[in-house]
Amino acid sequence: MTLNIQEMMQDIGRRARSASRAMARASSEQKNQALLHIAKLIRQKASDIEKVNLQDVERAKANGQDAAFVDRLTMTLKTIETMALGLEQIVSLDDPIGKISAFQKQASGIEIGQMRVPLGVIGIIYESRPNVTIDAAALCLKSGNAVILRGGSEAIDSNTLLAHIIQEGLAAANLPKDAVQVVATTDRSAVGEMITMTQYIDVIVPRGGKSLIARLMAEARVPMIKHLDGICHTYIDADADIAMAIKVCDNAKTQRYAPCNAMETLLVNQAVGQKVLPTLCKIYQDKGVELRVDDLTRKTLEENGFQNLVDATEDDWQTEYLAPILSIKTVADIDEAMNHIERYGSKHTDAIITNNKAQADRFLREVDSASVMVNASTRFADGFEYGLGAEIGISNDKLHARGPVGLDGLTSMKYIVMGHGEIRT
Amino acid sequence: MTLNIQEMMQDIGRRARSASRAMARASSEQKNQALLHIAKLIRQKASDIEKVNLQDVERAKANGQDAAFVDRLTMTLKTIETMALGLEQIVSLDDPIGKISAFQKQASGIEIGQMRVPLGVIGIIYESRPNVTIDAAALCLKSGNAVILRGGSEAIDSNTLLAHIIQEGLAAANLPKDAVQVVATTDRSAVGEMITMTQYIDVIVPRGGKSLIARLMAEARVPMIKHLDGICHTYIDADADIAMAIKVCDNAKTQRYAPCNAMETLLVNQAVGQKVLPTLCKIYQDKGVELRVDDLTRKTLEENGFQNLVDATEDDWQTEYLAPILSIKTVADIDEAMNHIERYGSKHTDAIITNNKAQADRFLREVDSASVMVNASTRFADGFEYGLGAEIGISNDKLHARGPVGLDGLTSMKYIVMGHGEIRT
Structure with a gap:
């Protein structure tokens, strides 16, 4: 890997980690405001999105990609409207963050509860469908996480434009733009860096074919929410x-x-x-x-x-x-x-x-x-x-989230302890 | 690694995987019966345990180990009784396995619930304290898992005897002896095999000092429940x-x-x-x-x-x-x-x-x-x-279990779907 890519990815990671703290603090209203603003911008800029997407599509055709590939890559006014509707649907979901379980008083006097909190920074590695940029980012934002998106090189123009729209929506809600970053390079070594930077990324969600997942499984040090096969x-x-x-x-x-x-x-x-x-x-x-x-x-x-x-x-x-x-x-x-x-x-x-x-x-x-x-x-x-309202993926691993993964799967429960000066004897 | 060690570990893994299915089916009564029988045997054989443990202690002294090391390794009638009491305490805990959440009916007509199930096979890698053999095995058994125990070479005689006692208890409750296996070699390559055999082990719980954890983190492919530092x-x-x-x-x-x-x-x-x-x-x-x-x-x-x-x-x-x-x-x-x-x-x-x-x-x-x-x-x-009744370890990772980990952390929730012939449209 070139040093430049490594430095670039580390910088993206640092910014994401920093933004994740502001996202963890963000109110439901702020997060929903950002999502609604993004939906509005998507509708306003639908023809720009189509135009930019056409550059990706033309390049894919010139590279001799097959019809199914081009179909997955292509955004129409209908798929663009579907993205906007998807954002509004995520706004309507309950915000899981900050929910506290019933406190249990212990013999020592301390009271134990659990609070639902974001995981921190999510990395999404995906292939040709550019709508994943919006869908996955929206789920990560609603669950109070920062996200680093690494789409396929074939969709780089579409993804970069969508990322700018998302960042504009974040800024409108006084949330940090770095909460959603798109890796703006087609250099494949960026993926290798992403799946090993455990200090900056808490979990990777790979979305793509079996060969992508298998490759990531062999090399990743960051835990993944994924499935390889569906037999x-x-x-x-x-x-x-x-x-x-x-x-x-x-x-x-x-x-x-x-x-x-x-x-x-x-x-x-x-x-x-x-x-x-x-x-x-x-x-x-x-x-x-x-x-x-x-x-x-x-x-x-x-x-x-x-x-x-x-x-x-x-x-x-x-x-x-x-x-x-x-x-x-x-x-x-x-x-x-x-x-x-x-x-x-x-x-x-x-x-x-x-x-x-x-x-x-x-x-x-x-x-x-x-x-x-x-x-x-x-x-x-x-x-x-299953009534989760949305899905970031399906896990067939046994730890953490299992089966279809919605907002809760992008969170964890931490223990919170309310004391009154208790000491351990 | 020698082929022999690899073959031995693969065989242990296959047996554990097979036994894990019987453990997942076992009733609470069966599991508690096994645990109580093990407690009884430990009390009956207390002087045998002391005698065998003395071999480990003498060897450690001959190898020039320091007093703190020898102290951790030494089992007395008091620590042996503590193990038996610990087993009885785990018997008194609620069995988490088979619990089903409230079903939620969906628009399609299907009803969605979640059932708490064992993880499958747990690998425990630990250092000198032989009581971990009993404590960790008991938690794994109560939560319906099979377990592979790899204690330190310094405690191999104590651990092997304790494993025999556990297996006798399992047999008395009509549970498979392979549900608890001790890796009976001091060859360190057995650990390397254990932490990479993802097909047979679902999670590793390392118990030991920071250098052990750090080494396992660098090499493991099996997910771990662990923490490195407590700052x-x-x-x-x-x-x-x-x-x-x-x-x-x-x-x-x-x-x-x-x-x-x-x-x-x-x-x-x-x-x-x-x-x-x-x-x-x-x-x-x-x-x-x-x-x-x-x-x-x-x-x-x-x-x-x-x-x-x-x-x-x-x-x-x-x-x-x-x-x-x-x-x-x-x-x-x-x-x-x-x-x-x-x-x-x-x-x-x-x-x-x-x-x-x-x-x-x-x-x-x-x-x-x-x-x-x-x-x-x-x-x-x-x-x-925290009122968990027992603890297999503490996790400072964010996925799956976080904080002190009790029985629930050794289980997962799978989705169960009750239909009436519904199809997707």
């Missing part, structure tokens, strides 16, 4: 409502293929294979979903006239397809299903379809995933659907 | 009750010198320097505490006839003495005090002495430490004093 399972139990199983499993796989909470592996109890697989797999094949199956599932399906089945390999059980491909395994019972999930799952989201309360309770308690569901589509694993 | 401050405000300030600051420094929650730096508002410093510093000097002071403090003290004052250097403000040495600075106001704590503190425990509610509130909200206190001795930062 989500649905297990159809012997006591499932068959019509419900078909409806939910169709939705879990095909409503959208790309999200991390889409189902990748279907586990079917052998007692209901004949009842559920033919109808469900007809739906999948009609929608163009490739089926990769174990021997028992193949047998059931071939008896019912199915063709074009692929043998599932060991790799299939541990692959997040994010595509119209589904692996299917017929299992003897809930234990085989849970063993499969333990061995191949990614601790993201797993569901059981059953009307048997005892089986549901075992699944809920024993499956070690961030979200465990009964009779619902795995696609519900999402901050908005 | 604790007390700020005596202009509106302090002077008698209370003297009593509390005497206690915070001199009740014991070695704990991480002992005060290392005293900050005094200049308005009360004349009232508080002479009386308080007389107490310190009478107890043999060396005073390292800034110019203003020196001036105040010399005007009152003090001698033997040392000039505080930049190093002093950032040193955890753990000894009868105190650094003292006279400050203009609460802002200078909080700036000093922000710059030099370790985010462990900091206190203000004041009768001014506004100043107390600012200090509570703005000081970014795991424990922030008003009118109490920093020595209270402790799991027992």
